[in-house]
Amino acid sequence: MLIDVRDTSLYVDQRGAADAPPLLFLHGGPGSGSYDFLSFQGDRLAERLHVIGVDQRGIQQSASDTGPISEHLLIADFEALREALGLESWSILGHSFGGRLALRYAVQHPKTVSKVIFENPAWDVVLNTDTLMRAALPLLPEGAVAPAHEGAATRQMWDERIEFVRELGDRRMEIYLGPDTQDLELPADTAFSDEVHARATHFYEELASSGDFFESLLPLLAQVDQPALLIKGGHDPVTSPEEIARFQADVPKGTYYLEATAGHFAHAEAADAYTRLVTDFVLS
Template structure:
Protein backbone atom coordinates (compact mmCIF):
# COMPACT_ATOMS: atom_id res chain seq x y z
CA UNK A 1 0.00 0.00 0.00
CA UNK A 2 1.03 3.64 -0.40
CA UNK A 3 1.91 5.38 2.88
CA UNK A 4 2.36 9.13 3.30
CA UNK A 5 5.91 9.79 4.54
CA UNK A 6 7.64 13.17 4.63
CA UNK A 7 5.92 14.80 1.69
CA UNK A 8 5.64 11.78 -0.62
CA UNK A 9 3.94 8.39 -0.67
CA UNK A 10 6.10 5.29 -0.26
CA UNK A 11 5.00 1.82 -1.32
CA UNK A 12 5.11 -0.40 1.78
CA UNK A 13 4.64 -4.18 1.70
CA UNK A 14 4.03 -5.36 5.29
CA UNK A 15 3.83 -9.12 5.92
CA UNK A 16 3.87 -11.49 8.89
CA UNK A 17 2.34 -11.73 12.34
CA UNK A 18 2.11 -8.43 14.17
CA UNK A 19 3.74 -9.95 17.28
CA UNK A 20 6.80 -11.19 15.33
CA UNK A 21 10.09 -9.24 15.38
CA UNK A 22 10.08 -6.53 12.67
CA UNK A 23 12.64 -6.53 9.85
CA UNK A 24 12.99 -3.64 7.38
CA UNK A 25 14.29 -4.48 3.90
CA UNK A 26 16.41 -1.81 2.16
CA UNK A 27 16.71 -2.46 -1.57
CA UNK A 28 19.74 -1.78 -3.71
CA UNK A 29 20.25 -0.41 -7.18
CA UNK A 30 20.42 2.46 -6.52
CA UNK A 31 16.74 2.55 -7.41
CA UNK A 32 16.08 -1.17 -7.91
CA UNK A 33 12.95 -1.38 -5.73
CA UNK A 34 11.81 -4.18 -3.44
CA UNK A 35 9.76 -6.21 -5.93
CA UNK A 36 12.41 -8.83 -6.75
CA UNK A 37 13.46 -9.43 -3.15
CA UNK A 38 9.88 -9.80 -1.99
CA UNK A 39 9.14 -12.25 -4.80
CA UNK A 40 11.85 -14.60 -3.48
CA UNK A 41 11.85 -13.82 0.24
CA UNK A 42 8.61 -12.02 1.18
CA UNK A 43 6.51 -15.01 2.18
CA UNK A 44 9.49 -17.03 3.38
CA UNK A 45 10.75 -14.44 5.86
CA UNK A 46 7.21 -13.55 6.93
CA UNK A 47 6.68 -17.06 8.30
CA UNK A 48 8.57 -16.12 11.47
CA UNK A 49 9.29 -12.40 11.11
CA UNK A 50 7.32 -9.23 10.45
CA UNK A 51 8.79 -8.13 7.13
CA UNK A 52 8.51 -4.56 5.89
CA UNK A 53 9.58 -4.06 2.28
CA UNK A 54 9.71 -0.47 1.03
CA UNK A 55 10.29 1.14 -2.35
CA UNK A 56 12.47 4.16 -1.58
CA UNK A 57 11.11 7.58 -2.54
CA UNK A 58 10.48 7.93 -6.25
CA UNK A 59 11.31 4.27 -6.91
CA UNK A 60 9.19 1.57 -8.55
CA UNK A 61 5.72 1.54 -6.93
CA UNK A 62 6.27 4.64 -4.75
CA UNK A 63 5.10 8.00 -6.09
CA UNK A 64 7.38 9.60 -8.71
CA UNK A 65 9.42 12.56 -7.51
CA UNK A 66 11.44 15.34 -9.13
CA UNK A 67 13.27 16.67 -6.07
CA UNK A 68 16.56 15.90 -4.32
CA UNK A 69 17.51 12.43 -3.08
CA UNK A 70 20.38 11.72 -0.71
CA UNK A 71 21.27 8.85 1.58
CA UNK A 72 20.30 10.96 4.59
CA UNK A 73 16.88 11.65 3.06
CA UNK A 74 16.25 7.94 2.51
CA UNK A 75 17.27 7.15 6.09
CA UNK A 76 15.04 9.94 7.44
CA UNK A 77 12.18 8.33 5.50
CA UNK A 78 12.94 5.02 7.21
CA UNK A 79 12.89 6.64 10.64
CA UNK A 80 9.57 8.31 9.89
CA UNK A 81 8.15 5.00 8.69
CA UNK A 82 9.35 3.23 11.85
CA UNK A 83 7.56 5.82 13.96
CA UNK A 84 4.44 5.61 11.78
CA UNK A 85 4.31 1.82 12.23
CA UNK A 86 4.88 2.11 15.96
CA UNK A 87 8.10 0.11 16.28
CA UNK A 88 10.49 1.09 19.05
CA UNK A 89 13.29 -0.73 17.24
CA UNK A 90 13.59 -2.99 14.23
CA UNK A 91 16.18 -5.14 12.53
CA UNK A 92 17.30 -3.94 9.08
CA UNK A 93 18.53 -5.85 6.04
CA UNK A 94 20.23 -4.13 3.12
CA UNK A 95 21.02 -5.83 -0.19
CA UNK A 96 23.77 -4.40 -2.43
CA UNK A 97 23.45 -0.59 -2.37
CA UNK A 98 20.87 -1.08 0.37
CA UNK A 99 23.68 -2.45 2.53
CA UNK A 100 25.34 0.94 2.30
CA UNK A 101 22.15 2.61 3.50
CA UNK A 102 21.82 0.01 6.26
CA UNK A 103 25.31 0.79 7.57
CA UNK A 104 24.68 4.52 7.64
CA UNK A 105 21.29 3.97 9.30
CA UNK A 106 22.53 1.55 11.98
CA UNK A 107 25.60 3.65 12.85
CA UNK A 108 23.71 6.93 13.09
CA UNK A 109 20.52 5.63 14.75
CA UNK A 110 21.66 2.89 17.16
CA UNK A 111 18.58 3.24 19.36
CA UNK A 112 16.31 2.46 16.37
CA UNK A 113 18.12 -0.60 14.99
CA UNK A 114 18.30 -3.89 16.91
CA UNK A 115 20.32 -5.91 14.38
CA UNK A 116 21.74 -5.20 10.94
CA UNK A 117 22.22 -7.61 8.03
CA UNK A 118 24.25 -6.83 4.92
CA UNK A 119 24.02 -8.80 1.67
CA UNK A 120 26.91 -8.07 -0.72
CA UNK A 121 27.20 -4.35 0.11
CA UNK A 122 29.36 -1.59 -1.50
CA UNK A 123 30.57 0.44 1.49
CA UNK A 124 33.42 2.04 -0.49
CA UNK A 125 32.59 2.97 -4.09
CA UNK A 126 36.18 2.92 -5.31
CA UNK A 127 36.69 -0.63 -4.01
CA UNK A 128 33.26 -1.93 -5.03
CA UNK A 129 33.33 -0.61 -8.61
CA UNK A 130 36.92 -1.82 -9.00
CA UNK A 131 35.80 -5.30 -7.98
CA UNK A 132 32.91 -5.10 -10.46
CA UNK A 133 35.11 -4.09 -13.38
CA UNK A 134 37.68 -6.77 -12.51
CA UNK A 135 34.92 -9.40 -12.50
CA UNK A 136 33.73 -8.17 -15.90
CA UNK A 137 37.17 -8.24 -17.55
CA UNK A 138 36.68 -11.58 -19.38
CA UNK A 139 33.47 -10.32 -21.00
CA UNK A 140 34.90 -6.86 -21.67
CA UNK A 141 37.86 -8.53 -23.39
CA UNK A 142 35.47 -10.36 -25.72
CA UNK A 143 33.98 -7.08 -26.94
CA UNK A 144 37.28 -5.23 -27.21
CA UNK A 145 37.04 -3.07 -24.09
CA UNK A 146 39.88 -4.46 -21.98
CA UNK A 147 42.08 -1.40 -22.52
CA UNK A 148 39.26 0.89 -21.46
CA UNK A 149 38.69 -1.24 -18.35
CA UNK A 150 42.36 -1.02 -17.41
CA UNK A 151 42.33 2.73 -17.95
CA UNK A 152 39.38 3.18 -15.62
CA UNK A 153 40.94 0.87 -13.03
CA UNK A 154 44.01 3.12 -12.89
CA UNK A 155 42.00 5.64 -10.86
CA UNK A 156 43.90 6.41 -7.66
CA UNK A 157 41.85 9.12 -5.95
CA UNK A 158 38.73 9.10 -3.79
CA UNK A 159 35.35 8.25 -5.27
CA UNK A 160 33.71 10.85 -7.51
CA UNK A 161 30.50 10.93 -9.47
CA UNK A 162 32.57 10.85 -12.68
CA UNK A 163 34.41 7.70 -11.56
CA UNK A 164 31.13 5.99 -10.69
CA UNK A 165 29.55 7.03 -13.99
CA UNK A 166 32.53 5.94 -16.10
CA UNK A 167 32.79 2.50 -14.51
CA UNK A 168 29.06 1.75 -14.52
CA UNK A 169 28.68 3.03 -18.09
CA UNK A 170 31.44 0.65 -19.16
CA UNK A 171 29.56 -2.27 -17.60
CA UNK A 172 26.34 -1.24 -19.34
CA UNK A 173 28.06 -1.91 -22.66
CA UNK A 174 27.84 -5.61 -21.84
CA UNK A 175 24.10 -5.37 -22.53
CA UNK A 176 22.15 -8.50 -21.66
CA UNK A 177 25.36 -10.31 -20.73
CA UNK A 178 25.97 -8.01 -17.75
CA UNK A 179 23.97 -10.31 -15.45
CA UNK A 180 26.56 -13.05 -16.07
CA UNK A 181 28.99 -11.32 -13.70
CA UNK A 182 26.39 -11.10 -10.93
CA UNK A 183 25.25 -14.74 -10.78
CA UNK A 184 26.85 -17.93 -9.54
CA UNK A 185 27.60 -20.66 -12.13
CA UNK A 186 24.48 -22.67 -11.28
CA UNK A 187 22.19 -19.62 -11.34
CA UNK A 188 22.86 -18.25 -14.83
CA UNK A 189 19.25 -18.90 -15.88
CA UNK A 190 17.82 -16.86 -12.99
CA UNK A 191 15.21 -14.33 -14.10
CA UNK A 192 14.38 -11.34 -11.89
CA UNK A 193 10.60 -10.81 -12.00
CA UNK A 194 10.70 -6.99 -11.78
CA UNK A 195 11.47 -7.05 -15.49
CA UNK A 196 7.76 -7.75 -16.02
CA UNK A 197 6.65 -4.54 -14.30
CA UNK A 198 5.33 -1.73 -16.53
CA UNK A 199 8.12 0.19 -18.23
CA UNK A 200 7.05 3.49 -16.67
CA UNK A 201 7.55 2.00 -13.20
CA UNK A 202 10.91 0.48 -14.09
CA UNK A 203 12.17 3.78 -15.50
CA UNK A 204 11.76 5.54 -12.15
CA UNK A 205 15.02 3.91 -11.08
CA UNK A 206 16.93 6.15 -13.48
CA UNK A 207 16.04 9.44 -11.81
CA UNK A 208 16.78 8.06 -8.34
CA UNK A 209 20.14 6.60 -9.35
CA UNK A 210 21.26 9.70 -11.26
CA UNK A 211 20.23 12.08 -8.49
CA UNK A 212 21.63 10.20 -5.51
CA UNK A 213 24.90 9.48 -7.34
CA UNK A 214 25.47 13.23 -7.62
CA UNK A 215 25.15 13.78 -3.87
CA UNK A 216 28.24 14.20 -1.69
CA UNK A 217 27.26 11.38 0.66
CA UNK A 218 27.16 8.84 -2.18
CA UNK A 219 30.91 9.11 -2.69
CA UNK A 220 31.90 8.88 0.98
CA UNK A 221 33.67 5.72 2.10
CA UNK A 222 31.56 4.27 4.92
CA UNK A 223 34.27 1.91 6.16
CA UNK A 224 34.95 4.14 9.23
CA UNK A 225 31.32 3.61 10.32
CA UNK A 226 31.85 -0.14 10.82
CA UNK A 227 33.61 0.36 14.15
CA UNK A 228 30.62 2.41 15.37
CA UNK A 229 28.16 -0.46 15.04
CA UNK A 230 26.85 -1.45 18.47
CA UNK A 231 24.30 -3.94 17.17
CA UNK A 232 24.89 -7.57 16.22
CA UNK A 233 25.76 -7.50 12.51
CA UNK A 234 25.71 -10.21 9.84
CA UNK A 235 27.57 -9.92 6.53
CA UNK A 236 26.23 -12.29 3.86
CA UNK A 237 28.62 -12.75 0.94
CA UNK A 238 28.05 -14.79 -2.19
CA UNK A 239 31.16 -16.68 -3.29
CA UNK A 240 30.86 -15.26 -6.84
CA UNK A 241 29.51 -11.83 -5.88
CA UNK A 242 31.37 -9.10 -7.82
CA UNK A 243 30.52 -6.16 -5.53
CA UNK A 244 31.87 -6.51 -1.99
CA UNK A 245 35.67 -6.36 -2.16
CA UNK A 246 38.11 -8.40 -0.05
CA UNK A 247 39.20 -5.16 1.63
CA UNK A 248 35.63 -4.42 2.75
CA UNK A 249 35.24 -7.93 4.14
CA UNK A 250 38.50 -7.50 6.03
CA UNK A 251 37.31 -4.24 7.57
CA UNK A 252 34.03 -5.86 8.65
CA UNK A 253 35.79 -8.77 10.31
CA UNK A 254 38.37 -6.54 11.99
CA UNK A 255 36.26 -3.53 12.98
CA UNK A 256 32.72 -4.68 13.83
CA UNK A 257 32.52 -5.54 17.54
CA UNK A 258 29.63 -8.01 17.19
CA UNK A 259 30.01 -9.12 13.58
CA UNK A 260 29.33 -12.48 11.93
CA UNK A 261 30.55 -13.28 8.42
CA UNK A 262 28.69 -15.90 6.33
CA UNK A 263 29.94 -17.06 2.92
CA UNK A 264 27.39 -18.72 0.63
CA UNK A 265 29.36 -21.03 -1.62
CA UNK A 266 28.18 -21.18 -5.22
CA UNK A 267 26.03 -18.04 -4.98
CA UNK A 268 26.60 -14.67 -6.60
CA UNK A 269 25.21 -11.21 -5.93
CA UNK A 270 21.59 -12.31 -5.39
CA UNK A 271 21.98 -14.85 -2.61
CA UNK A 272 18.36 -14.29 -1.55
CA UNK A 273 17.22 -15.52 -4.99
CA UNK A 274 19.95 -18.04 -5.81
CA UNK A 275 19.80 -19.96 -2.52
CA UNK A 276 16.47 -18.79 -1.08
CA UNK A 277 15.80 -21.46 1.55
CA UNK A 278 19.25 -21.34 3.11
CA UNK A 279 19.14 -17.55 3.01
CA UNK A 280 15.80 -17.46 4.83
CA UNK A 281 17.16 -19.71 7.58
CA UNK A 282 20.29 -17.60 8.00
CA UNK A 283 18.40 -14.31 8.24
CA UNK A 284 15.59 -15.61 10.44
CA UNK A 285 17.92 -17.38 12.85
CA UNK A 286 20.07 -14.28 13.15
CA UNK A 287 17.14 -12.00 13.95
CA UNK A 288 15.55 -14.44 16.40
CA UNK A 289 18.68 -15.57 18.23
Protein backbone atom coordinates in the same frame (compact mmCIF):
# COMPACT_ATOMS: atom_id res chain seq x y z
CA MET B 1 -0.15 0.08 0.69
CA LEU B 2 1.01 3.69 0.50
CA ILE B 3 2.05 5.38 3.74
CA ASP B 4 2.58 9.13 3.96
CA VAL B 5 6.08 9.80 5.25
CA ARG B 6 7.45 13.31 5.57
CA ASP B 7 6.92 14.93 2.14
CA THR B 8 6.19 11.81 0.09
CA SER B 9 4.24 8.52 0.06
CA LEU B 10 6.10 5.24 0.31
CA TYR B 11 4.83 1.86 -0.83
CA VAL B 12 5.12 -0.59 2.06
CA ASP B 13 4.57 -4.34 1.78
CA GLN B 14 4.11 -6.00 5.20
CA ARG B 15 4.04 -9.75 5.61
CA GLY B 16 3.88 -12.06 8.61
CA ALA B 17 2.39 -11.72 12.08
CA ALA B 18 2.22 -8.17 13.38
CA ASP B 19 3.63 -9.27 16.74
CA ALA B 20 6.61 -11.13 15.22
CA PRO B 21 10.08 -9.50 15.32
CA PRO B 22 10.08 -6.79 12.62
CA LEU B 23 12.64 -6.79 9.79
CA LEU B 24 12.93 -3.86 7.37
CA PHE B 25 14.35 -4.60 3.91
CA LEU B 26 16.39 -1.85 2.21
CA HIS B 27 16.73 -2.44 -1.52
CA GLY B 28 19.71 -1.69 -3.70
CA GLY B 29 20.14 -0.49 -7.26
CA PRO B 30 20.30 2.34 -6.66
CA GLY B 31 16.60 2.41 -7.49
CA SER B 32 15.76 -1.30 -7.83
CA GLY B 33 12.75 -1.44 -5.52
CA SER B 34 11.71 -4.17 -3.10
CA TYR B 35 9.64 -6.33 -5.48
CA ASP B 36 12.38 -8.81 -6.42
CA PHE B 37 13.53 -9.47 -2.87
CA LEU B 38 9.98 -9.93 -1.61
CA SER B 39 9.21 -12.27 -4.51
CA PHE B 40 11.99 -14.60 -3.37
CA GLN B 41 12.05 -14.03 0.40
CA GLY B 42 8.93 -12.17 1.53
CA ASP B 43 6.70 -15.15 2.29
CA ARG B 44 9.60 -17.33 3.41
CA LEU B 45 10.84 -14.89 6.03
CA ALA B 46 7.26 -14.01 7.03
CA GLU B 47 6.76 -17.50 8.46
CA ARG B 48 8.53 -16.31 11.62
CA LEU B 49 9.23 -12.61 11.12
CA HIS B 50 7.23 -9.44 10.44
CA VAL B 51 8.75 -8.52 7.08
CA ILE B 52 8.52 -4.90 5.94
CA GLY B 53 9.56 -4.11 2.38
CA VAL B 54 9.64 -0.48 1.29
CA ASP B 55 10.17 1.11 -2.11
CA GLN B 56 12.38 4.12 -1.57
CA ARG B 57 10.91 7.48 -2.53
CA GLY B 58 9.88 7.69 -6.19
CA ILE B 59 10.76 4.04 -6.90
CA GLN B 60 8.46 1.30 -8.25
CA GLN B 61 5.15 1.45 -6.35
CA SER B 62 5.96 4.49 -4.19
CA ALA B 63 4.53 7.83 -5.28
CA SER B 64 6.35 9.42 -8.21
CA ASP B 65 8.89 11.87 -6.78
CA THR B 66 11.05 14.34 -8.68
CA GLY B 67 12.71 15.98 -5.69
CA PRO B 68 16.29 15.65 -4.45
CA ILE B 69 17.64 12.29 -3.22
CA SER B 70 20.46 11.63 -0.79
CA GLU B 71 21.39 8.79 1.52
CA HIS B 72 20.69 10.91 4.59
CA LEU B 73 17.25 11.81 3.20
CA LEU B 74 16.41 8.14 2.67
CA ILE B 75 17.44 7.23 6.21
CA ALA B 76 15.20 9.99 7.56
CA ASP B 77 12.37 8.40 5.54
CA PHE B 78 13.01 5.00 7.14
CA GLU B 79 13.02 6.42 10.63
CA ALA B 80 9.78 8.31 9.94
CA LEU B 81 8.27 5.09 8.57
CA ARG B 82 9.18 3.24 11.78
CA GLU B 83 7.38 5.90 13.79
CA ALA B 84 4.35 5.75 11.46
CA LEU B 85 4.15 1.97 11.94
CA GLY B 86 4.34 2.35 15.72
CA LEU B 87 7.45 0.20 16.09
CA GLU B 88 9.88 0.84 18.93
CA SER B 89 12.75 -0.79 17.05
CA TRP B 90 13.44 -3.21 14.22
CA SER B 91 16.17 -5.22 12.56
CA ILE B 92 17.25 -4.04 9.12
CA LEU B 93 18.58 -5.87 6.06
CA GLY B 94 20.30 -4.01 3.24
CA HIS B 95 21.20 -5.54 -0.13
CA SER B 96 23.97 -4.02 -2.30
CA PHE B 97 23.46 -0.22 -2.29
CA GLY B 98 20.95 -0.89 0.48
CA GLY B 99 23.92 -2.09 2.53
CA ARG B 100 25.22 1.48 2.53
CA LEU B 101 21.89 2.69 3.83
CA ALA B 102 21.78 -0.05 6.46
CA LEU B 103 25.23 0.90 7.74
CA ARG B 104 24.39 4.59 7.96
CA TYR B 105 21.05 3.82 9.60
CA ALA B 106 22.53 1.48 12.22
CA VAL B 107 25.14 4.07 13.21
CA GLN B 108 22.82 7.08 13.21
CA HIS B 109 19.98 5.35 15.08
CA PRO B 110 21.50 2.70 17.36
CA LYS B 111 18.51 2.71 19.73
CA THR B 112 15.94 1.92 17.03
CA VAL B 113 18.01 -0.54 14.98
CA SER B 114 18.36 -3.73 17.03
CA LYS B 115 20.27 -5.88 14.51
CA VAL B 116 21.69 -5.24 11.05
CA ILE B 117 22.23 -7.58 8.10
CA PHE B 118 24.30 -6.77 5.03
CA GLU B 119 23.98 -8.77 1.81
CA ASN B 120 26.80 -8.08 -0.67
CA PRO B 121 27.03 -4.42 0.42
CA ALA B 122 28.71 -1.55 -1.42
CA TRP B 123 30.40 0.43 1.35
CA ASP B 124 33.33 1.84 -0.63
CA VAL B 125 32.65 2.86 -4.22
CA VAL B 126 36.30 2.82 -5.27
CA LEU B 127 36.93 -0.67 -3.93
CA ASN B 128 33.76 -2.27 -5.27
CA THR B 129 34.14 -0.52 -8.63
CA ASP B 130 37.54 -2.16 -9.02
CA THR B 131 36.08 -5.53 -7.98
CA LEU B 132 33.20 -5.19 -10.44
CA MET B 133 35.39 -4.16 -13.36
CA ARG B 134 37.76 -7.07 -12.80
CA ALA B 135 34.77 -9.41 -12.85
CA ALA B 136 33.49 -7.91 -16.10
CA LEU B 137 36.79 -7.80 -17.96
CA PRO B 138 36.91 -11.49 -19.00
CA LEU B 139 33.53 -11.14 -20.74
CA LEU B 140 34.62 -8.19 -22.88
CA PRO B 141 36.45 -8.39 -26.25
CA GLU B 142 40.15 -9.18 -26.10
CA GLY B 143 42.19 -6.07 -25.45
CA ALA B 144 39.52 -4.29 -23.41
CA VAL B 145 41.00 -2.26 -20.57
CA ALA B 146 39.23 -1.15 -17.41
CA PRO B 147 39.44 2.58 -16.65
CA ALA B 148 42.07 3.40 -14.04
CA HIS B 149 41.11 5.43 -10.98
CA GLU B 150 43.16 7.09 -8.29
CA GLY B 151 42.04 8.86 -5.16
CA ALA B 152 38.51 9.35 -3.87
CA ALA B 153 35.36 8.30 -5.71
CA THR B 154 33.92 10.82 -8.18
CA ARG B 155 30.91 11.13 -10.45
CA GLN B 156 33.19 10.63 -13.46
CA MET B 157 34.47 7.36 -12.01
CA TRP B 158 30.90 6.17 -11.43
CA ASP B 159 29.80 7.08 -14.96
CA GLU B 160 32.78 5.21 -16.39
CA ARG B 161 31.84 2.20 -14.28
CA ILE B 162 28.27 2.25 -15.63
CA GLU B 163 29.49 2.54 -19.22
CA PHE B 164 32.05 -0.24 -18.75
CA VAL B 165 29.41 -2.69 -17.48
CA ARG B 166 26.96 -1.55 -20.18
CA GLU B 167 29.41 -2.82 -22.80
CA LEU B 168 28.58 -6.36 -21.65
CA GLY B 169 25.17 -6.01 -23.28
CA ASP B 170 23.07 -9.16 -22.87
CA ARG B 171 25.87 -10.79 -20.86
CA ARG B 172 25.67 -8.22 -18.06
CA MET B 173 23.87 -10.50 -15.60
CA GLU B 174 26.53 -13.20 -16.00
CA ILE B 175 28.89 -11.38 -13.67
CA TYR B 176 26.22 -11.05 -10.96
CA LEU B 177 25.19 -14.72 -10.80
CA GLY B 178 26.86 -17.92 -9.69
CA PRO B 179 27.65 -20.59 -12.32
CA ASP B 180 24.68 -22.73 -11.25
CA THR B 181 22.12 -19.89 -11.31
CA GLN B 182 22.80 -18.25 -14.66
CA ASP B 183 19.16 -18.77 -15.69
CA LEU B 184 17.81 -16.69 -12.79
CA GLU B 185 15.29 -14.04 -13.84
CA LEU B 186 14.37 -11.01 -11.75
CA PRO B 187 10.55 -10.72 -11.58
CA ALA B 188 10.50 -6.92 -11.51
CA ASP B 189 11.96 -6.77 -15.02
CA THR B 190 8.56 -7.80 -16.45
CA ALA B 191 6.24 -6.83 -13.59
CA PHE B 192 6.44 -3.08 -14.19
CA SER B 193 6.09 -0.78 -17.16
CA ASP B 194 8.96 1.08 -18.80
CA GLU B 195 7.58 4.26 -17.23
CA VAL B 196 7.91 2.82 -13.74
CA HIS B 197 11.42 1.49 -14.44
CA ALA B 198 12.41 4.93 -15.76
CA ARG B 199 11.87 6.43 -12.30
CA ALA B 200 15.14 4.84 -11.27
CA THR B 201 16.98 7.20 -13.63
CA HIS B 202 15.92 10.30 -11.72
CA PHE B 203 16.67 8.54 -8.43
CA TYR B 204 20.16 7.61 -9.61
CA GLU B 205 20.92 11.04 -11.08
CA GLU B 206 19.91 12.85 -7.91
CA LEU B 207 21.76 10.41 -5.70
CA ALA B 208 24.94 10.62 -7.78
CA SER B 209 24.76 14.42 -7.51
CA SER B 210 24.82 14.27 -3.71
CA GLY B 211 28.15 14.13 -1.94
CA ASP B 212 27.23 11.36 0.49
CA PHE B 213 26.88 8.72 -2.25
CA PHE B 214 30.62 8.74 -2.93
CA GLU B 215 31.79 8.72 0.68
CA SER B 216 33.62 5.62 1.84
CA LEU B 217 31.61 4.22 4.73
CA LEU B 218 34.35 1.92 5.97
CA PRO B 219 35.14 4.21 8.96
CA LEU B 220 31.54 3.72 10.16
CA LEU B 221 31.99 -0.02 10.68
CA ALA B 222 33.78 0.51 13.98
CA GLN B 223 30.71 2.38 15.23
CA VAL B 224 28.30 -0.52 14.69
CA ASP B 225 27.54 -1.81 18.18
CA GLN B 226 24.53 -3.94 17.24
CA PRO B 227 24.86 -7.63 16.32
CA ALA B 228 25.69 -7.56 12.61
CA LEU B 229 25.70 -10.22 9.89
CA LEU B 230 27.54 -9.92 6.57
CA ILE B 231 26.33 -12.31 3.87
CA LYS B 232 28.69 -12.62 0.91
CA GLY B 233 28.05 -14.58 -2.26
CA GLY B 234 31.09 -16.54 -3.38
CA HIS B 235 30.64 -15.23 -6.95
CA ASP B 236 29.45 -11.73 -6.01
CA PRO B 237 31.32 -9.04 -8.02
CA VAL B 238 30.55 -6.11 -5.71
CA THR B 239 31.78 -6.45 -2.12
CA SER B 240 35.58 -6.38 -2.19
CA PRO B 241 37.96 -8.47 -0.06
CA GLU B 242 39.10 -5.25 1.61
CA GLU B 243 35.55 -4.43 2.71
CA ILE B 244 35.10 -7.91 4.13
CA ALA B 245 38.37 -7.64 6.04
CA ARG B 246 37.34 -4.30 7.54
CA PHE B 247 34.02 -5.74 8.68
CA GLN B 248 35.73 -8.67 10.34
CA ALA B 249 38.29 -6.45 12.04
CA ASP B 250 36.12 -3.50 13.06
CA VAL B 251 32.62 -4.75 13.95
CA PRO B 252 32.70 -6.05 17.53
CA LYS B 253 29.56 -8.19 17.23
CA GLY B 254 29.99 -9.07 13.59
CA THR B 255 29.41 -12.46 11.95
CA TYR B 256 30.61 -13.24 8.44
CA TYR B 257 28.86 -15.85 6.30
CA LEU B 258 30.00 -16.97 2.85
CA GLU B 259 27.35 -18.50 0.58
CA ALA B 260 29.85 -20.11 -1.76
CA THR B 261 27.49 -21.03 -4.62
CA ALA B 262 25.71 -17.67 -4.91
CA GLY B 263 26.51 -14.44 -6.69
CA HIS B 264 25.11 -10.99 -5.98
CA PHE B 265 21.55 -12.22 -5.31
CA ALA B 266 22.09 -14.75 -2.52
CA HIS B 267 18.49 -14.21 -1.37
CA ALA B 268 17.34 -15.72 -4.69
CA GLU B 269 20.20 -18.03 -5.62
CA ALA B 270 20.33 -19.86 -2.28
CA ALA B 271 16.85 -19.01 -1.03
CA ASP B 272 16.32 -21.79 1.53
CA ALA B 273 19.69 -21.37 3.22
CA TYR B 274 19.25 -17.60 3.17
CA THR B 275 15.86 -17.78 4.89
CA ARG B 276 17.21 -19.99 7.66
CA LEU B 277 20.28 -17.82 8.15
CA VAL B 278 18.42 -14.50 8.35
CA THR B 279 15.58 -15.86 10.47
CA ASP B 280 17.89 -17.50 12.97
CA PHE B 281 20.02 -14.36 13.22
CA VAL B 282 17.07 -12.05 13.85
CA LEU B 283 15.54 -14.42 16.41
CA SER B 284 18.78 -15.26 18.21
